[in-house]
Amino acid sequence: MTAPAIKVRNLHKNFGSAKVLDGIDVDLRPSEINFIIGQSGGGKSVLLKHLVGLMRPDSGEIWYGDREMAKSGEKQWAAVRRKLALLFQDGALFDSMTVGENVGFPLWIHRKAGRAEIEKKALARLDELDLKQAFNLRTSDLSAGERKRVALARALILEPETLFFDEPTTGLDPLLSEQVDELIKLTLEHAKATLVVVSHDIPAALTLADNISMIYGGRVLLSGSPAEFRRSRDPVVRQFLTGEAEGPMGFLD
Amino acid sequence: MPSEPSGLLALIAKIGAATLETLYHLGNYSILVFKAILGAFVPPWRLRGVFRQMEVVGADSIFVVILTGFFTGAVFTLQVIYGFRMFSAESLVGPTVALGMCRELGPVLTALMVTGRVGSSMAAELGAMRVTEQIDALTVMAADPVKYLISPRIIAGLIMLPLLTAVSDFTGILGGYIIAVAKGVDPGQFIARIQDNVVLSDIFNGLIKSGAFGVILSSVGCYMGFYTKGGAEGVGRSTTKAVVISYVSILVSDFIMTAIMF
Numbered sequence: 001m002t003a004p005a006i007k008v009r010n011l012h013k014n015f016g017s018a019k020v021l022d023g024i025d026v027d028l029r030p031s032e033i034n035f036i037i038g039q040s041g042g043g044k045s046v047l048l049k050h051l052v053g054l055m056r057p058d059s060g061e062i063w064y065g066d067r068e069m070a071k072s073g074e075k076q077w078a079a080v081r082r083k084l085a086l087l088f089q090d091g092a093l094f095d096s097m098t099v100g101e102n103v104g105f106p107l108w109i110h111r112k113a114g115r116a117e118i119e120k121k122a123l124a125r126l127d128e129l130d131l132k133q134a135f136n137l138r139t140s141d142l143s144a145g146e147r148k149r150v151a152l153a154r155a156l157i158l159e160p161e162t163l164f165f166d167e168p169t170t171g172l173d174p175l176l177s178e179q180v181d182e183l184i185k186l187t188l189e190h191a192k193a194t195l196v197v198v199s200h201d202i203p204a205a206l207t208l209a210d211n212i213s214m215i216y217g218g219r220v221l222l223s224g225s226p227a228e229f230r231r232s233r234d235p236v237v238r239q240f241l242t243g244e245a246e247g248p249m250g251f252l253d
Numbered sequence: 254m255p256s257e258p259s260g261l262l263a264l265i266a267k268i269g270a271a272t273l274e275t276l277y278h279l280g281n282y283s284i285l286v287f288k289a290i291l292g293a294f295v296p297p298w299r300l301r302g303v304f305r306q307m308e309v310v311g312a313d314s315i316f317v318v319i320l321t322g323f324f325t326g327a328v329f330t331l332q333v334i335y336g337f338r339m340f341s342a343e344s345l346v347g348p349t350v351a352l353g354m355c356r357e358l359g360p361v362l363t364a365l366m367v368t369g370r371v372g373s374s375m376a377a378e379l380g381a382m383r384v385t386e387q388i389d390a391l392t393v394m395a396a397d398p399v400k401y402l403i404s405p406r407i408i409a410g411l412i413m414l415p416l417l418t419a420v421s422d423f424t425g426i427l428g429g430y431i432i433a434v435a436k437g438v439d440p441g442q443f444i445a446r447i448q449d450n451v452v453l454s455d456i457f458n459g460l461i462k463s464g465a466f467g468v469i470l471s472s473v474g475c476y477m478g479f480y481t482k483g484g485a486e487g488v489g490r491s492t493t494k495a496v497v498i499s500y501v502s503i504l505v506s507d508f509i510m511t512a513i514m515f
Contacts, residue, residue, distance in 0.1 A: 025431070052393050053392075053393075054389055054392060054393070078395045078397075079395075081392075081393055081394065081395035082395045084393070085393070085394075086390070088386045088389070088390060089386075090385065091480065092385060092386040092387050092389065092390035093381075093387075094387055094390075095381075095382075095385075095387070105394070106394050106396075109394060109396040110395070110396075111297060127344045
């Protein structure tokens with residue numbers, strides 16, 4: 001078995017008296033689709049923010065290969081972040097820029113290419129996602145699905161080794177959700193990156209994931225393949241997968 | 254569990270909490286401004302961003318600054334003429350208006366006007382970027398958001414406020430001149446007395462003060478926006494705080510600088 005791309009050990013985070021992460025252990029495998037699932041407000045997004053260095057834990061370890069990042073400073077994180085990208089829930093596109101400028105922004109900010117080449121690469125990325133015609137549009141002119149695709153184009157332009165998705169299908173209709181699922185699959189095929197998807201979309205997790213980790217009560221309750229999740233007899237896992245209101249989790253969402 | 258303090262203890266606890274919060278924000282603000290200033294000196298330099306902000310702070314504010322300067326000079330002259338006539342000292346109207354504009358009214362009123370127009374918009378813009386995760390997106394792209402967003406705004410404030418103040422000084426004196434002449438003051442005497450009584454340091458010290466005001470209004474606006482919490486409501490709160498804190502800071506720092514300089 002290959003070594004995990006990202007390893008989290010005994011991660012703790014409290015907000016006041018609320019224990020949000022209470023000893024998380026998780027392995028995220030390279031070049032695979034890793035899903036992190038759990039209830040809303042269960043700490044998935046907090047874990048994600050720790051994984052990209054937007055939050056610092058109270059204690060615990062986050063390993064990128066052989067680099068421990070939990071106690072690292074901004075400089076070390078900047079070096080790691082150059083190899084990762086995050087697709088935010090609402091895209092987090094820059095309102096002050098056009099679609100093309102948004103997609104080319106990571107190249108521009110890191111001075112990876114000249115203006116003409118940045119435009120060419122941004123156009124090519126948009127073309128891959130069938131959004132070439134939106135190049136000169138303002139981001140406010142885009143639909144929710146288009147925003148996700150533009151954000152994905154921006155995330156992919158630096159060819160990251162690890163790509164994080166924060167609730168990629170939340171707020172989208174079933175058709176758009178399916179399109180986003182397709183995008184996740186396509187991303188793995190094209191980019192060969194390690195994909196980490198934080199979601200409460202169970203059907204997507206069971207269909208797309210190579211590995212799933214379920215967070216419950218601030219800890220990882222179960223980690224395994226979709227088949228292992230389907231076979232699980234754990235009442236919490238069962239309730240989460242079936243979406244029944246009655247059960248040990250109480251009301252879902 | 255300890256019980257909640259009451260009476261005098263509650264008051265002391267409130268004062269203590271407010272003091273701690275103020276010190277926390279002062280510390281955080283100082284770190285942010287230090288990082289932003291440092292960011293301005295460390296390559297890569299993004300001159301386009303600085304020029305864009307100079308346009309927003311300077312060129313886009315010029316009309317309101319001209320209006321404010323002109324009418325301030327004009328109304329100041331009206332009041333001064335009224336007082337000076339009592340002592341037959343109309344010949345001193347010119348230098349009084351010029352000194353008032355260059356040393357005090359030009360720098361302070363320009364800073365207050367630009368705070369209302371630009372400081373608030375900086376807070377709102379950065380606040381909106383914060384709540385829509387655009388600042389987080391910059392961080393995850395390994396782009397330093399302080400260097401990219403705040404440094405150009407502070408540089409623009411530092412450079413453009415003295416230029417706007419110079420415009421305000423000029424239009425204020427012009428407004429004063431027009432009113433003075435209309436009220437019967439000799440135009441040649443108005444200008445000659447300014448030349449006799451206003452020295453370069455009066456103008457330069459005013460411009461130095463305005464540079465400091467530019468840094469204050471832009472950095473406070475950026476700080477409030479950058480650390481916005483709580484969605485659209487939070488953006489509104491940050492904008493209001495940015496304006497109020499900038500106004501108070503400008504007036505307090507004006508007093509301190511004036512006491513030191515003049």
